[in-house]
Amino acid sequence: MIQTLYSNICAGQDVRKSLIELRQLIKDSNNKRAFYYELDGDFSILERLLEDEDAKVRKNVALIMGALKIEDFKSFLWKAYEREEKLFVKSDYLTALSYFDCSDLQEVLKDRLFKLSHEPVEENNKKHINEELRLLTALTLSLEEPEKHIFNGYNVLSDLILLTNRDHQEVTLNQIKKGKAKAFGAGVIVRTDDLKEILNIRTFSDLLFKLPEVGTVEATPEAAAVSLFEGGLLEFLLTRHKGYPPFYFRIEVKSKMTLDKRSTFTKRLASELERLSNRQLINSTSHYEFEIRLIENKEGRFNVLLKLFTIEDKRFNYRKKTLAVSIAPTTAALTIQLARPYLKEEAQVLDPFCGVGTMLIERQKVEKAKVLYGVDIYGEAIDSAIENANWASTDIYLINRDFFDFSHKYLFDEIITNMPTVIGRKTQGEIMELYSLFFQKAHTMMETNGIMVLYSRDKDLVERGIASNTLAYRLEQEYMISKKEESYVFIIRVNEEE
Known part of the structure; x- marks a missing residue:
């Protein structure tokens, strides 16, 4: 041919x-x-x-x-x-x-x-x-990769959107001490001139800026470009960065448009922004410094939000290694915040299924423990946890062993863990057996009145484990984390020995 x-x-x-x-x-x-x-x-x-x-x-x-x-x-x-x-x-x-x-x-x-x-x-x-x-x-x-702009707008009064767990916005809201903040469906709206306070909060998944003069734009690219440029997009960037234009951007459109129409809309909008700004704003899919996020609303217009990639998010820099089953760090941080009233200072803490160490590291950032132990049957997980713990400057005794073969000379005050699930390497039958054995063993390794904090996607197995060991455990609190993923956090108290 x-x-x-x-x-x-x-x-x-x-x-x-x-x-x-x-x-x-x-x-x-x-x-x-x-x-x-x-x-x-x-x-x-x-x-x-x-x-x-x-x-x-x-x-x-x-x-x-x-x-x-x-x-x-x-x-x-x-x-x-x-x-x-x-x-x-x-x-x-x-x-x-x-x-x-x-x-x-x-x-x-x-x-x-x-x-x-x-x-x-x-x-x-x-x-x-x-x-x-x-x-x-x-x-x-x-x-020739352009020199990146340096963000310096930490004390510029800004309107922010913090995307959080939809059922627990108050956890993030309660950590904001400065400025004005209120919860809304997808997170928290904040007006603040202290961005560094916000960047220390670990329970939001994304930080977005509102453009002060532009709440929404029309669903035509030329009109949207005019609104964004005349609404002060370039001034917004200059006020918060060292250096001069051009600034490189990408556009993310969340809409019911078909893929080809969305692509055409995005290209035309980007070209118009370049033209209106005399290429002080330049579209690039590989070297962008900020994202214009357009979200279609019920009126057929687009809500406008900006994500600045010039702001370095250092909250989870320790997570150099992860596994497919690793808990998201913001979810781990949320779990620990929900459990915070029950955590003990100078506690002896055990994670029997520690994975790459995220739960223990996040636990230590909220309340200083006396000693942290992480156990996992998978050597790859322990190797990753060792590296992450080193980057987090957190001392953890990490042991490559099956929890059900693990013993220790003294009892623990807390067990904090992300429970295994069938999404990982085990079958449903194996998970059921694991939960049963876990509840039989866990209280024997804990001090009376100790606390277990379990993140789990198997609510019925947790309830069955407590019901089968009613003299050993009582449920203090239950939180739904994700209805879609059927994930929960359980706070469980260890009673007197049977």
Whole structure:
């Protein structure tokens, strides 16, 4: 098939159709090797086709040359790009050039980008010029990563949205001592000039800014761009960062739009923002510093929120290693905060299924323990926990052993753990047996009046474990964490020995 198509191309028969078919075929590595063999080092036909009178022939041969990544093609493509007069083809040369190391073209690419971004554009050419600008930007950024802006707006009065567990917004709300804050459906709304206080709170999953002058925008890209720019987006960024424009952004749209319509909307909005700001705001999918998050509301408009990636979130930097079954750190932090009234200072704490150590590390950040023990049957988990504990500067005795074979010379004040589940490596039958054995053993390792804090996705097994050992345990508190995941936190008191 490759040979037939190339023969047709060489003979001038159905050239455009053959090139299109060839482009599809060489996506397969075996077909690509067959085409290399067919070319046999003679690139004259492909080079000649870059000057064909049919613009779509030029387009397709350029994309084939890019996919082949033969170094000789780079100079052919650049010369063709420079002489090309059809705007809809020029971006395809840039797509092809993106497969090569274009370091030697860096300055001319930058010059072209500067010139193109400052030329007036006719309305009917805007789509093609914007695409060329987008690809030129991506190419230049791949060659020279821009210097990142430094956030310094910690004391600038800001309106924030903290996304939290929907059933426990008050846990985060109660930790905010400065400014004004109130709970809402998805989290907490805060007005504060002390961002550092907020960044020390461990129970929110995301921090977003509201643009002071723009609550919502219309669902048309041009109107939305005008609202964002005239509403002070650039001033918002300059007020909170050292340095000067440009600022690089990406756009995230949460909407009922189909994927293709959402993609078109996003591209048009990004292009308009670049144009209105004279490219002081530049769209980039790889080097962005902030995200414009647009969320469709019931009125068909978009709520506007900003996420700044220039703010370093250091809360969970210790989590260098995780496993597929690891608890999310914000969930672990929430669990500990819910259990906080029951935690004991200078307690002796055990996690019998410690995984990578998150629960113990988060426990220590809330109330200083006398000693922390982590046990796990999986060596990979213990190795990861050791590394995480070191990064957290937390002393934990970590032991690679089955909890049911573990013994200790003194009793523990607390057991805090993320209970195993079938989502991990065990079957439902194994989980049922594990819970039964756990409740039989746990109280024998604990001081009377000790506390167990269990995060679990098996509510009925916890209830069954307590019911089967009523003389050993009593349920102090139960919290639903996620209805969707059927996860709960149980606070369980250890009674007098049977």
